[in-house]
Amino acid sequence: MKIITYSLLLGLLAFQVPHLSQTSNFTEEKPLAVTQTQKTMEAPADFYEFTMNDIDGNPVDFSSFKGKKLLIVNVASKCGYTPQYAELQELYEAYKDKLTILAFPANNFGGQEPGTNEDIKTFCTENYGVSFPIFEKISVKGVDKHPLYRWLSDKELNGWNNSEPSWNFCKYFVNEKGELVKFFPSSVKPMDEEIIKLIKS
Secondary structure (H helix, E strand, C coil), X not given: CHHHHHHHHHHHHHHHHHHHXXXXXXXXXXXXXXXXXXXXXXXXXXXXXXXXXXXXXXXXXHHHHCCCEEEEEEECCCCCCCCHHHHXXXXXXXXXXXXXXXXXXXXXXXXXXCCCHHHHHHHHHHHHCCCCCEECXXXXXXXXXXXXXXXXXXXXXXXXXXXXXXXXXXXXXXXXXXXXXXXXCCCCXXXXXXXXXXXXX
């Protein structure tokens, strides 16, 4: 009787172990399915086909930027480069007849943009008097990279550039025809001579 009971117990354990293993694998794979979906998000070939929400949740049609030069910047509130907000505002005020700055908060680097959209808006307004467009927080790198940044960092979409942001406050310059013409790393300040030259050209 004991031998039969012991055999039954071993049989139950043999059944339970793979069953538990399958359950565990299923749980672990769920986020992978989500990130794979995010990874395959499509970016339009034409820059002006984008529509994105601003920091207040209002949709902004990028076709409204036709005829304007654009400086696109991934921003963060707790970064060593955060004081560049002041120069970005200075640049915008000096050349807003020709240039629009589009700021995209992102928490991809060092967790330096942890706040909500409301927190970010308050920070930018109270500390730097920002008046150029700020958009909802997005991801600018990795499997969940927003389609806009997929466009900016994929030469098959933008024509020549594969550089994605390496840190906060990287800059992409788009001309008045919606063409990406230059990438600047974080260390290049907004009032840099090369940026000014592109605006004036």
